[in-house]
Amino acid sequence: MSHQTFWKPEKKPRQKKAYSSLGQRKKDKKPVPEWKKDILSHHQSRPNTKERGEFPKDVIAELIADSNGICECCKAAEATTTHHVYPRGRKGRGVKTNGLRLCWPCHDRIQINEELLQFWISAFRDKYGDYFWFDEQDWEEHNRKLAARQRVEFDKNERLNSIKPVIELITSAAGRTLKAREVRLLEAMDDKEMLVFTNMISDALNNFSKPAPSYGYGERFED
Ligand SMILES: [Zn+2]
Ligand SMILES: [Zn+2]
Structure with missing residues (x-):
């Protein structure tokens, strides 16, 4: 009787690859020369948590223009502040999709009323999607973690198939x-x-x- 082989080892052993946030393979980078490092570190420095929570002036200007300067809650008084729909304390960023122009009385009510806070969070989720408070850096991290999870899942399935x-x-x-x-x-x-x-x-x-x-x-x- 001929010897039957039920299992063959994979031809090419998979190597660990570096992936970008989009799950694409990264190319090997050339090492950065010492003299360049100071210049680059200045340009590459990323905003800290405090900075990421602040609404930039141009974003505030856009929000004011979109709401005609009126409070988006009572729709009567003049808006005087930009509220973080997803709170800064919970890592809500200073991005346009997380900004709500309010008058002070409305803002004060929302600040102390969790139910009201949640109402606006779900309204913004409907309008802008999950993670409406994310900035670019949040999305990068999110996509990187997602790609890593998918890679683990893929490797596991590949092994199971083999x-x-x-x-x-x-x-x-x-x-x-x-x-x-x-x-x-x-x-x-x-x-x-x-x-x-x-x-x-x-x-x-x-x-x-x-x-x-x-x-x-x-x-x-x-x-
Ligand atoms: Zn108001
Ligand atoms: Zn607020």
Whole structure:
């Protein structure tokens, strides 16, 4: 009987790759020369948490123009302040989609009333989507984490697909589905161990399905 291979190691072992926030592969960067570092560090310095919570003047100007200078809550009084719909204390940023122009009395009411605060949060979520208070940096981090999670999931699925024939073989031979801890055991094997294991199992099964060999001479009648 021909020797059947149920499992083959992957041809190319996957290497760890660096991904950008969009999940694309990053190119290797040239090292930055010492003299350039000071200049670059100045340009690359990112705003701190306090700065990220502040509404820039041009954003405030846009919000005033959009609301005609009127309080967006009572729609009567003149607006005097820009409120963070998602509070700064909860990392709401100074972005246009998180800004609400209010008069002081309306602002004071919202500040002390969690229900009212939540009303505006859900209204802005409907209008601008989840994470309406995110700035660019928040989105970068969010996408980076998402890409990392997807990568882990992808690797796990790839591994599971590669051991699928082994699982099917043992399942049919055992006449039952494999237990979770048995699947985990197979998943934990590296390529070499898997090769040894599958060769052993397939030899055992091939031999088991053959009729018992006859060792004696003339004891069995062959026709
Ligand atoms: Zn008002
Ligand atoms: Zn406020």
